[in-house]
Amino acid sequence: MSFIDTLPKAELHVHLEGTLEPDEMFRLAARNGLVLPWESTEALRAEYSFTGLEHFLRLYFEGCKVLCRREDFYDLTAAYLRRAASQGVRRAEMFFGPQSFLERGIPAAEQLGGITDAIADASTDLGIDGALIITAQRHRTEAAALELLEAVRSFQDSILGVGLGSAEAGNPPSKFTRYFAAARAQGYRLTCHAGEEGPPAYIREALDLCHVERIDHGYTAAQDPDLVSRLADEAIPLTMCPLSNLRLQVTDDLTTYPIVDFMKAGVVVTVNSDDPPYFGGYLNENYTALEQQLGLGAEKLTTLARNSFLASFADQGQIDQALSAVAEHAAAAR
Ligand SMILES: Nc1ncnc2[nH]cnc12
Numbered sequence: 001m002s003f004i005d006t007l008p009k010a011e012l013h014v015h016l017e018g019t020l021e022p023d024e025m026f027r028l029a030a031r032n033g034l035v036l037p038w039e040s041t042e043a044l045r046a047e048y049s050f051t052g053l054e055h056f057l058r059l060y061f062e063g064c065k066v067l068c069r070r071e072d073f074y075d076l077t078a079a080y081l082r083r084a085a086s087q088g089v090r091r092a093e094m095f096f097g098p099q100s101f102l103e104r105g106i107p108a109a110e111q112l113g114g115i116t117d118a119i120a121d122a123s124t125d126l127g128i129d130g131a132l133i134i135t136a137q138r139h140r141t142e143a144a145a146l147e148l149l150e151a152v153r154s155f156q157d158s159i160l161g162v163g164l165g166s167a168e169a170g171n172p173p174s175k176f177t178r179y180f181a182a183a184r185a186q187g188y189r190l191t192c193h194a195g196e197e198g199p200p201a202y203i204r205e206a207l208d209l210c211h212v213e214r215i216d217h218g219y220t221a222a223q224d225p226d227l228v229s230r231l232a233d234e235a236i237p238l239t240m241c242p243l244s245n246l247r248l249q250v251t252d253d254l255t256t257y258p259i260v261d262f263m264k265a266g267v268v269v270t271v272n273s274d275d276p277p278y279f280g281g282y283l284n285e286n287y288t289a290l291e292q293q294l295g296l297g298a299e300k301l302t303t304l305a306r307n308s309f310l311a312s313f314a315d316q317g318q319i320d321q322a323l324s325a326v327a328e329h330a331a332a333a334r
């Protein structure tokens with residue numbers, strides 16, 4: 001086991017629908033009497049070569065079609081949490097976008113009931129602390145996002161936060177100010193995908209107009225040094241996803257990935273997996289890619305793990321406990 005394998009970590013940017021492994025996609029399709037447009041898992045994997053975010057999203061939404069019943073959502077969540085726990089993940093704040101399923105007539109209770117049961121069982125069986133962040137899809141209207149908040153209202157006690165995902169270009173955060181205001185009024189923690197393919201101005205909008213507490217990706221902040229200083233000064237964390245950015249051609253090469261520059265500037269940057277099977281790795285593969293491509297040593301890897309807990313929406317007591325575990329792990333490795 002390597003230093004990274006056993007380093008205690010939090011994962012703050014993973015889409016549950018994006019954790020569907022190809023063999024599981026085929027198993028769930030068969031269970032639900034559906035025929036997939038691919039002959040085999042190999043044929044499906046051959047599609048995992050993306051020109052950009054929208055290309056990827058077409059395949060991602062196609063995969064969502066095999067999720068139909070409560071047990072499908074349970075199995076999906078349970079499998080991710082098992083995998084995460086085996087990689088030293090102590091806390092996972094997971095995104096889930098109900099709109100794809102609501103539009104197919106699958107009740108919120110089936111979706112969220114399966115997910116929350118799996119979170120509860122994984123907490124008991126594996127000791128991993130899971131939490132749910134509902135995301136609206138920004139290619140849809142703000143009215144649809146507001147309807148989503150209503151559709152999940154009776155599950156509010158099981159939902160930690162609210163975010164915004166899907167196709168970024170042309171769908172700025174300013175389109176969703178009322179959605180974020182309503183979510184904030186209902187007591188949710190707020191986060192927003194921004195600066196993945198969109199410009200730094202989208203990150204500023206997410207902060208100034210939507211008042212979010214975290215930025216998901218934030219890659220393009222590197223183009224705007226004043227914004228980087230602001231993220232540091234205001235302690236706004238970034239949940240970055242290196243292998244995702246590589247596979248979606250956001251970045252050509254991880255040897256120039258801006259995460260070290262962000263760390264030096266004092267930004268609370270974190271490493272995450274986004275949609276692991278689609279992008280070639282779970283959390284530890286993302287840490288390992290940075291270790292290899294940027295030459296990160298134990299000190300910087302430890303800072304990234306510390307940041308993951310500092311940036312989480314966990315209670316302060318839980319954060320303090322996790323930070324002690326990270327410090328012990330680092331000390332034992334010296
Ligand atoms: N990388 C990503 N960006 C935006 N929305 C997503 N949904 C799943 N993965 C996503």
Ligand SMILES: [Zn+2]
Nearest residue numbers: 013193216274
């Ligand atoms: Zn994402």
